[in-house]
Amino acid sequence: xxxxxxxxxxxxxxxxxxxxxxxxxxxxxxxxxxxxxxxxxxxxxxxxxxxxxxxxxxxxxxxxxxxxxxxxxxxxxxxxxxxxxxxxxxxxxxxxxxxxxxxxxxxxxxxxxxxxxxxxxxxxxxxxxxxxxxxxxxxxxxxxxxxxxxxxxxxxxxxxxxxxxxxxxxxxxxxxxxxxxxxxxxxxxxxxxxxxxxxxxxxxxxxxxxxxxxxxxxxxxxxxxxxxxxxxxxxxxxxxxxxxxxxxxxxxxxxxxxxxxxxxxxxxxxxxxxxxxxxxxxxxxxxxxxxxxxxxxxxxxxxxxxxxxxxxxxxxxxxxxxxxxxxxxxxxxxxxxxxxxxxxxxxxxxxx
Amino acid sequence: xxxxxxxxxxxxxxxxxxxxxxxxxxxxxxxxxxxxxxxxxxxxxxxxxxxxxxxxxxxxxxxxxxxxxxxxxxxxxxxxxxxxxxxxxxxxxxxxxxxxxxxxxxxxxxxxxxxxxxxxxxxxxxxxxxxxxxxxxxxxxxxxxxxxxxxxxxxxxxxxxxxxxxxxxxxxxxxxxxxxxxxxxxxxxxxxxxxxxxxxxxxxxxxxxxxxxxxxxxxxxxxxxxxxxxxxxxxxxxxxxxxxxxxxxxxxxxxxxxxxxxxxxxxxxxxxxxxxxxxxxxxxxxxxxxxxxxxxxxxxxxxxxxxxxxxxxxxxxxxxxxxxxxxxxxxxxxxxxxxxxxxxxxxxxxxxxxxxxxxxxxxxxxxxxxxxxxxxxxxxxxxxxxxxxxxxxxxxxxxxxxxxxxxxxxxxxxxxxxxxxxxxxxxxxxxxxxxxxxxxxxxxxxxxxxxxxxxxxxxxxxxxxxxxxxxxxxxxxxxxxxxxxxxxxxxxxxxxxxxxxxxxxxxxxxxxxxxxxxxxxxxxxxxxxxxxxxxxxxxxxxxxxxxxxxxxxxxxxxxxxxxxxxxxxxxxxxxxxxxxxxxxxxxxxxxxxxx
Numbered sequence: 020x021x022x023x024x025x026x027x028x029x030x031x032x033x034x035x036x037x038x039x040x041x042x043x044x045x046x047x048x049x050x051x052x053x054x055x056x057x058x059x060x061x062x063x064x065x066x067x068x069x070x071x072x073x074x075x076x077x078x079x080x081x082x083x084x085x086x087x088x089x090x091x092x093x094x095x096x097x098x099x100x101x102x103x104x105x106x107x108x109x110x111x112x113x114x115x116x117x118x119x120x121x122x123x124x125x126x127x128x129x130x131x132x133x134x135x136x137x138x139x140x141x142x143x144x145x146x147x148x149x150x151x152x153x154x155x156x157x158x159x160x161x162x163x164x165x166x167x168x169x170x171x172x173x174x175x176x177x178x179x180x181x182x183x184x185x186x187x188x189x190x191x192x193x194x195x196x197x198x199x200x201x202x203x204x205x206x207x208x209x210x211x212x213x214x215x216x217x218x219x220x221x222x223x224x225x226x227x228x229x230x231x232x233x234x235x236x237x238x239x240x241x242x243x244x245x246x247x248x249x250x251x252x253x254x255x256x257x258x259x260x261x262x263x264x265x266x267x268x269x270x271x272x273x274x275x276x277x278x279x280x281x282x283x284x285x286x287x288x289x290x291x292x293x294x295x296x297x298x299x300x301x302x303x304x305x306x307x308x309x310x311x312x313x314x315x316x317x318x319x320x321x322x323x324x325x326x327x328x329x330x331x332x333x334x335x336x337x338x339x340x341x342x343x344x345x346x347x348x349x350x351x352x353x354x355x356x357x358x359x360x361x362x363x364x365x366x367x368x369x370x371x
Numbered sequence: 372x373x374x375x376x377x378x379x380x381x382x383x384x385x386x387x388x389x390x391x392x393x394x395x396x397x398x399x400x401x402x403x404x405x406x407x408x409x410x411x412x413x414x415x416x417x418x419x420x421x422x423x424x425x426x427x428x429x430x431x432x433x434x435x436x437x438x439x440x441x442x443x444x445x446x447x448x449x450x451x452x453x454x455x456x457x458x459x460x461x462x463x464x465x466x467x468x469x470x471x472x473x474x475x476x477x478x479x480x481x482x483x484x485x486x487x488x489x490x491x492x493x494x495x496x497x498x499x500x501x502x503x504x505x506x507x508x509x510x511x512x513x514x515x516x517x518x519x520x521x522x523x524x525x526x527x528x529x530x531x532x533x534x535x536x537x538x539x540x541x542x543x544x545x546x547x548x549x550x551x552x553x554x555x556x557x558x559x560x561x562x563x564x565x566x567x568x569x570x571x572x573x574x575x576x577x578x579x580x581x582x583x584x585x586x587x588x589x590x591x592x593x594x595x596x597x598x599x600x601x602x603x604x605x606x607x608x609x610x611x612x613x614x615x616x617x618x619x620x621x622x623x624x625x626x627x628x629x630x631x632x633x634x635x636x637x638x639x640x641x642x643x644x645x646x647x648x649x650x651x652x653x654x655x656x657x658x659x660x661x662x663x664x665x666x667x668x669x670x671x672x673x674x675x676x677x678x679x680x681x682x683x684x685x686x687x688x689x690x691x692x693x694x695x696x697x698x699x700x701x702x703x704x705x706x707x708x709x710x711x712x713x714x715x716x717x718x719x720x721x722x723x724x725x726x727x728x729x730x731x732x733x734x735x736x737x738x739x740x741x742x743x744x745x746x747x748x749x750x751x752x753x754x755x756x757x758x759x760x761x762x763x764x765x766x767x768x769x770x771x772x773x774x775x776x777x778x779x780x781x782x783x784x785x786x787x788x789x790x791x792x793x794x795x796x797x798x799x800x801x802x803x804x805x806x807x808x809x810x811x812x813x814x815x816x817x818x819x820x821x822x823x824x825x826x827x828x829x830x831x832x833x834x835x836x837x838x839x840x841x842x843x844x845x846x847x848x849x850x851x852x853x854x855x856x857x858x859x860x861x862x863x864x865x866x867x868x869x870x871x872x873x874x875x876x877x878x879x880x881x882x883x884x885x886x887x888x889x890x891x892x893x894x895x896x897x898x899x900x901x902x903x904x905x906x907x908x909x910x911x912x913x914x915x916x917x918x919x920x921x922x923x924x925x926x927x928x929x930x931x932x933x934x935x936x937x938x939x940x941x942x943x944x945x946x947x948x949x950x951x952x953x954x955x956x957x958x959x960x961x962x963x964x965x966x
Contacts, residue, residue: 063672063826064672064827065826065827065828066827066828067827067828067829067867067869070827070866070867078866078874079866081672081867081869103863103866103867105857106833106860107867110833111832144836144856146836146839168828169831171829180794187667188667190825191821191823192820192821192823192825192831192834192835193820193821193823193834194825195823262955322963
C-alpha cells in the first residue's frame with residue numbers, strides 16, 4: 020500500500036494512494052460541505068459545494084472527484100473557496116421553497132445546515148422558482164420536486180443499490196428535474212417503494228410520508244433493531260417519540276444491509292399498532308376462536324401432535340415454515356420435525 | 372466555344388433553401404434545349420461558402436461566378452455565356468469595397484484573400500461521387516499514412532502543430548498519442564459533428580461538401596491510434612450532412628477504403644453514423660459518448676479521460692469535423708507544408724462562419740493569425756448598409772464580444788483567450804451600431820441556460836440567474852449593484868462548473884461587461900438603451916413641427932395609439948404604445964422621435 024502526503028490548509032497529512040481530496044479531508048476531520056456525495060454511491064461531482072483550491076490546478080476542483088497526488092497543496096477555507104460555496108448555496112436557496120418551519124426535514128436538512136453555516140440570505144437572486152406538482156400518489160413516499168436540489172443521489176441509489184433505475188433526470192437547464200420516466204407519479208412507475216431514494220435525499224424533496232407531522236429529529240430517539248419481516252437480518256432505526264414508534268429510517272452502519280431496506284421493513288412498521296394484530300394465541304372452541312394462554316395453546320398442540328402421530332404415523336404431519344423466521348428458527352423447525360416428530364415433511368414459503 | 376465546361380451549382384443547405392435544386396433542374400433542361408449537353412455538365416456541389424450571395428454557381432474552366440441566381444436567369448446564362456461566350460454581367464458579384472464586378476470567383480475579395488485547405492473541395496466536387504474526391508488527390512493521405520508506422524503518423528500530426536478545431540485547441544497529435552498509448556485491444560475514434568454554436572456552420576459545410584475528407588482523416592487517425600471502429604456523431608438537424616456521409620461511407624466501403632484489410636494493409640476500420648437528438652451539451656466529449664451509448668447526454672467528471680476509458684469503457688479519441696478533415700492534407704503534403712500557415716503556436720488554416728450584420732455572410736478559410744479586421748472587412752466585405760461596426764462575438768455562446776479596438780488582434784487560440792474570447796468552433800457573429808450589448812449578452816445566456824444539462828448547480832442555476840439579472844437590466848429595472856453580482860456570479864460559474872459549457876457560458880457576460888460597461892450603466896442609471904433595442908426603455912413621440920398630419924403613422928399603428936386631425940400634428944398615447952417602431956419606419960418626414 021502506497022501512502023501519499025499532501026498539505027491541507029497548511030497541515031501535512033498522509034492518505035492511501037487512490038484517495039480523493041474529500042476522503043483525505045474527512046479522515047483528518049477537516050470539514051467539507053457536500054450535498055451530492057455519498058460513500059456508498061459513485062461520485063458525480065454535481066453539486067460543486069465541495070470545491071477547494073489546489074495549487075497548480077485551474078478553476079476550483081471538486082474535492083469529491085479529485086484524486087490526491089503526492090505533494091498536493093489544498094486550501095479548503097480560503098475566501099475564494101468560501102465565496103464560491105456561498106454563491107452556490109445562494110443559487111440553490113433561490114430556487115428552493117423556504118417553508119422550513121413546516122418541512123419534515125427541518126433539523127436534518129443538509130441544505131439548511133450549510134446555508135446557515137455560510138450565512139446565506141436567500142435574497143441575492145430573485146426570479147423564477149420551480150413550481151411543479153407534488154407527488155402524493157402513494158402511501159409511502161412524499162415527493163416534492165420543488166425542494167429537489169438535483170444532487171442525483173436518489174437516481175444512483177435506485178440504480179446502483181436497488182438495481183431498479185426508476186429515477187432519472189429529465190428536461191434541461193433550469194427546467195431539469197428528477198422523476199420516473201415520462202414524469203409519471205411514483206405509483207404508476209415500476210417503483211417497489213424500497214425507499215432507498217428517501218434514505219439518501221439531503222433535503223425535504225423525498226420524505227417518509229407516514230412520518231410527516233409526527234415529530235422532529237430532536238424529539239426522536241433512534242433505536243437500532245433487526246427487521247422482523249424476514250430472515251435476512253436487516254437493521255434499521257426505529258424512530259421513537261414519546262414511547263411510540265413513528266417510523267423507520269435507514270441506519271448507515273447496519274452490518275447486513277447498510278442503508279438499503281425493502282418496502283416492508285421501511286414502511287411496514289405500522290403493523291405494530293394495528294388493531295388486527297394477534298396478541299395472544301387463539302383456540303377454536305365450538306367453532307369460535309377464543310383467546311388462550313400460551314401454556315394452554317402449547318399443551319393443546321403437543322397433545323394433538325402426539326395423538327395424530329400415534330394414530331396415523333409421523334408422515335401424516337408436515338411443517339411449512341416462513342421467511343419471516345430467521346435461519347436459526349427455520350433450522351429448529353426442521354430439526355423438530357425430523358427428530359421429534361420423525362418425518363421429512365418440511366417445506367418453506369420461500370422454497371420456489 | 373467548343374471546350375468542355377462544368378457548371379458547379381452550390382446545393383449546400385443555404386443555397387438549397389433558396390432554390391438551388393430548381394436551378395439545377397432548369398439548367399439541365401435548358402442545356403438539352405440549347406443542344407450543348409455533350410460538352411456541358413451540371414454538378415451539384417457542396418457549399419461554396421458565399422451564402423449571402425446564394426444561390427451561387429461557378430462555371431469551369433473560366434471560373435465565372437454568378438450570384439443570386441434565379442431559375443428565370445438560367446436561359447440567359449446558357450444562351451449568353453455557355454453558348455455565346457459572353458458574361459452575364461448583371462449576375463456577377465459586385466465587390467462592396469471596389470464596387471467593381473468580379474469576373475471570376477478568384478478575383479473577388481471574398482475568395483482571393485482566403486486560403487482554402489479544408490474547404491478546397493467544397494463547392495468544386497460532387498460530394499455524392501467518391502470518384503470526384505479520388506480525382507482530386509483523395510485518399511492520397513491515407514495511402515501515405517499506410518506506408519508509415521502508426522507512431523510515425525502520430526509524430527507527423529504532432530509536427531504539423533494541428534490543434535483541435537472544435538474549440539478547445541488541444542494539440543491533436545498529443546491527444547492521439549494518449550489514446551494510442553492507452554492499454555487495450557479495442558479502441559474507438561469519434562467524429563464530433565454535433566456543431567451547435569449559434570452562427571457556426573463550418574462542419575456542416577465540410578460534411579455536406581466533402582464527406583470523404585472526414586472519412587479519410589478518421590481512417591488515418593484510426594490507423595495511427597489503433598482503432599478499428601469509429602462513429603460520426605452528427606446532429607439530426609443536419610439531414611443533408613447525414614445523407615452525404617451515409618452515401619460516402621457506402622461508397623468508401625465499396626471502394627475498399629473502409630472495411631477489412633484496407634488497401635491490402637491488414638488494417639481494418641468500420642465507420643457508423645449516430646444522429647444526436649438536438650442537445651448542445653452533447654458536443655462535450657463525455658456527454659457525446661453517453662448519448663452514443665443510449666444514455667442521457669450529460670457530461671461526466673474527468674478523469675477518467677476518454678483516452679483511458681471512453682465509449683463503452685474503451686480508450687476513445689474524439690476530434691471534430693474540421694480537425695479530421697485537416698488530417699488528409701497534412702499526410703498528403705507533409706507537416707512542413709502545413710506549418711507554413713499560421714502562427715508560432717496555432718498552425719494551419721481555420722474556417723470561420725461569418726454571420727450577423729456583415730455583407731458577405733458565409734464560410735471563409737484563412738491562415739491562423741489573420742486579423743479580425745482582414746476577415747471581417749477584406750473578406751467579409753464590411754458592415755451591412757454602411758453602418759458602423761460595434762462588436763464581433765467570436766466563439767459562440769462560450770466566446771466573447773470583442774469591440775472595435777480589438778479588430779487588429781490576430782485570430783489564434785492564445786491571443787483570443789487572453790482577450791476574453793475564444794476561437795471556439797469559429798463562429799463570427801458581427802454586430803453593428805444598432806445592436807444592444809446587454810441584449811446580446813442576454814441572448815447568448817438564454818441559449819446557454821436552456822442548453823445546460825442541469826447536472827451541476829452553478830451552470831443550471833447560475834446561468835438562469837445571470838439571465839434574470841440581464842433581463843431586468845434590459846427592462847430598466849436593474850441596479851448598479853447588479854453588475855457586481857453579475858461579475859461575481861460569472862466568475863464562480865466559470866470556476867466551479869463541471870464541463871466546458873458552464874466554464875465558458877459566462878464569457879459573453881464578462882466580455883460585454885469589460886468592453887461595453889457604459890451600455891449597461893446607461894440602461895441602469897439613465898434608463899436608456901443607446902442602441903434603441905430594448906423596447907421597455909424606448910419612448911416614441913411626434914415632433915409637432917415636422918409632422919404634416921398625413922396620418923400614415925396612425926394608419927399603420929397596430930394598436931391604434933396615434934391620433935390627430937388630418938393635416939394637423941399627431942400625438943402618440945405613450946401608455947398604449949407597444950414600441951414596435953412602425954410609425955418611425957412609415958413616417959416620411961422624420962417626425963417620429965425615438966428616445
